[in-house]
Amino acid sequence: MHGLGNDFVIVDGRSHAFRPDPDTIRAICDRHRGVGGDQLLVIEPPSAPTADARMRIYNVDGTEAETCLNATRCVCWLLLEEGFDKVRLETLGGLIAARRAAGGDVALRLGAPRWDWAAIPLSQPADTGGLDMESGPLSHPVALNLGNPHLVCFVPDRDAVDVRRWAPALAANPALPEGANIGIAQVVTDDRLRAVVWERPGILTQACGSGACAAVLAARRRGLITARRVVVEMPGGNLTVEVHEDDSLTLTGPVAIAFSGRFSTDHGIAA
Numbered sequence: 001m002h003g004l005g006n007d008f009v010i011v012d013g014r015s016h017a018f019r020p021d022p023d024t025i026r027a028i029c030d031r032h033r034g035v036g037g038d039q040l041l042v043i044e045p046p047s048a049p050t051a052d053a054r055m056r057i058y059n060v061d062g063t064e065a066e067t068c069l070n071a072t073r074c075v076c077w078l079l080l081e082e083g084f085d086k087v088r089l090e091t092l093g094g095l096i097a098a099r100r101a102a103g104g105d106v107a108l109r110l111g112a113p114r115w116d117w118a119a120i121p122l123s124q125p126a127d128t129g130g131l132d133m134e135s136g137p138l139s140h141p142v143a144l145n146l147g148n149p150h151l152v153c154f155v156p157d158r159d160a161v162d163v164r165r166w167a168p169a170l171a172a173n174p175a176l177p178e179g180a181n182i183g184i185a186q187v188v189t190d191d192r193l194r195a196v197v198w199e200r201p202g203i204l205t206q207a208c209g210s211g212a213c214a215a216v217l218a219a220r221r222r223g224l225i226t227a228r229r230v231v232v233e234m235p236g237g238n239l240t241v242e243v244h245e246d247d248s249l250t251l252t253g254p255v256a257i258a259f260s261g262r263f264s265t266d267h268g269i270a271a
């Protein structure tokens with residue numbers, strides 16, 4: 001499935017456990033020799049009675065990520081199609097509630113972000129409203145944690161930035177012990193941003209749900225916008241982010257199935 005081109009291989013491991021090792025994850029996500037995708041997702045039975053299912057999120061390098069909101073929208077859509085009214089999905093980054101929205105979209109309700117330096121995490125105390133970091137046109141990023149770590153840099157023109165050239169140095173900054181997703185954002189109007197995200201562990205994605213939320217929250221924190229309902233244009237399409245009074249969020253956008261199939265253990269993929 002994909003959310004605006006942010007694409008995922010999703011394995012339903014609820015009746016047959018699927019615990020891929022890093023080599024298997026890399027093989028599945030390989031765009032030339034495997035299925036290909038920005039992440040591998042495994043649906044598991046919930047560990048808490050408050051959740052309907054649990055989702056594990058594996059990055060293309062085999063590491064496990066805490067949060068991926070486009071992935072959450074895709075997996076929640078699958079669960080909603082099974083007849084659930086609303087869905088609560090457990091992730092390493094927390095419990096996320098989802099419902100159907102207009103036009104077949106999926107809306108997620110998320111808790112407030114964390115802004116303190118230790119929660120990003122950063123290796124030492126710093127003002128997360130503008131870190132002392134720079135890489136070419138990217139400077140003084142806002143840092144926040146939405147279950148996963150994000151830095152957001154504001155630029156006058158998103159498309160003028162050579163993201164592959166400048167973002168990796170920020171992501172590798174030693175002040176980020178767990179790395180970070182690097183957002184490059186441009187304010188278009190008070191309720192419209194343009195953004196692109198260099199995701200951990202070093203891929204440029206078509207869209208990023210947590211990156212869209214991070215861009216809106218960072219723009220509000222910097223005083224660059226005041227709107228609470230903001231459209232974020234990403235290369236793959238638009239996401240809508242609503243910031244509620246208590247700083248909780250609603251993220252809404254489309255999902256789509258690309259194809260479905262079965263893994264075989266006979267063709268080099270270990271299940």
Ligand SMILES: N[C@@H](CCC[C@H](N)C(=O)O)C(=O)O
Nearest residue numbers: 068069070148200208209210
């Ligand atoms: N790879 C990331 C998480 C991916 C974010 C995702 N695309 C989204 O939609 O939120 C990480 O390691 O944190």
